[in-house]
Amino acid sequence: MEGARVFALDVRPPQDDSGDTFIPVDVRDAASVADAIDQVVTDAGAIDGLVAAAGLSEEPTPAEHMGIDVWDRTIDVNLRGVFLTCQAVGRHMLERGTGSIVAIASMSGNFIVNAPQQQVAYNASKAGVSAMVRSLAYEWGPRGVRVNAVSPGYVGTPLLTSKTEMHPTWTKATPLARFATPAEVAAACSWLLGNESGFCLGTELLMDGGYSLA
Template sequence: MSTKSLPEFSLSGKVILVSGAARGLGLTQAEALLEAGATVYALDLLPAPSPDFEPIAARAEKEFGTRLHYRQVDVREVEQLNSVVGDIAAEHGRLDGLIAAAGIQQETSALEYTAADANRMFEVNVTGVFMTSQAVAKQMIKYGNGGSIVLIASMSGSVANKGLICPAYNASKAAVIQLARNLAMEWGPHNIRVNTISPGYIVTAMVEALFVRYPERRETWPKDNMLGRFSRPDEYRGAAVFLLSGASSFMTGADLRMDGGHSAW
C-alpha cells in the first residue's frame, strides 16, 4: 500500500493474527490485511487451510512483500493457544492486532437443545474468543506497543433472526458484543482497542450448504434487509483494515454493524 495517500490505513510492519482464517470470512479479511502491509498469521482448527490459502500466501510475498503463515490451533486449548501466540510475538518482538473470527453455528430449537451442545457453542464462540483475545492482549502489554482487537460478532447478537432457530448461537454473539465493551474498558489504559463487527447474512460455503437443506431461504432472506441481497465476504475487507489500522484510532468499545439495514427497519 502506498504511504503517500491515506497513510492511516497502512498496516506496514504490523503483526496480526486472524483466528478462523483457514477459509471463509477470516481468510478474506486476512488477505485484506496483507494488502495493507501486515504480516498475518492465520489460526484455525483445521489441519490444513482451504485451497484458496496458498495462492493468497504466494501473492502476499510476490506483490506485497509480506507473509501469510498458518498455525493449527484449537481455541478451546488455552495452554496451546497461549504458547502459539507467545511464540509468534517473541519471533517478531511485537504483536499488533487480532481478528477473532473462529466460531460455530447450530440450528436447533430451544426445546430440543441439549446442555452439551449449548456448552460447546459457548465454549467456542464466547470462551474461545475471550481466551484468544486474552492471549493476544498479554503479548501486546508485554511488548508495550498497544494494538487493536476485533471480534466477529453478528447482527444476530442484536436481533432475533426471523425464522432462523439458533438460540445458543444468537446468545453467544450477544455475549461477544458485550465482552468487547468490557475488554475495551479494561485494556484501554494499555492502548489496546477492542471493537466488534456484526455482519448480516454472508454467502459462504457454509451458507450455500444450508440452502441445500432450506432452498426457500435463498429467496426470503435477502428480502429481510434494505438492500434486498446477501453480502459477500469481500465486502468486509475494508472494515477489517479500518479497525486494525490507525484510521480508527479513537474507536473502541463499539460495534460496527454491517447488515444491509436488516436490523434498522
C-alpha cells in the same frame, strides 16, 4: 492490511491460497491458544492486530429441545474461544502498551434474533462477544490496546453454503438484497485495526445491509 504479515490460526487450514502463515489451533483450548500466540510472537517479533473470528452455528433447534452439548459447543467456540484468543494476544499487547483487536460478533447478538431458524446458542454467544468487547475495551483502552467489534449480517461464506434453501429468505429480508462479501467484512476489520479508527473503542460496527431496519 497493506504490508501486514498475516498469521491464520484455525482448526482447519485455509481453503484458499491466501499466502497467510497457518498455525493449527483449537481456540477452546487455553494451552493451545497460548502456544500458538507465543509462536507468532517468536516468529514476527510482535503482534499489532488481532481479528478474533472463530465461530460456528448450531443446527436450528427449538430452545426447549436443545441438547446441552450443542449449547456448550457453540458457547465454547464462539465465546470462550474468542475470549481466550483476545486474552492471550491482549497480554502481549498490554506489555507493549499498544495494539488493536477486532472480534467478530453478529447482528444476531445485540440487534436481531435469527429468523426463521431457531438458534438460541448462537445468538447468545454473539451477544456475549459484544459485551466482552465493551468490557475489554474499558479495561485495556487506557493502557493502549483498543478493542472493537464487527457485527455482520449474512455473509457469503462456508458457514452458509449448507443452507442454500434459506438464501432467498435471507436476501429478501435484507434491504440491500444480497449477502455481504468476505472482502467487505475484511475491509471493516482492517479499518478498525488501523490508526484511522484511532478514536473507536468498544465500538460495534453493524454491517447488515439494512437487515435490522425493518
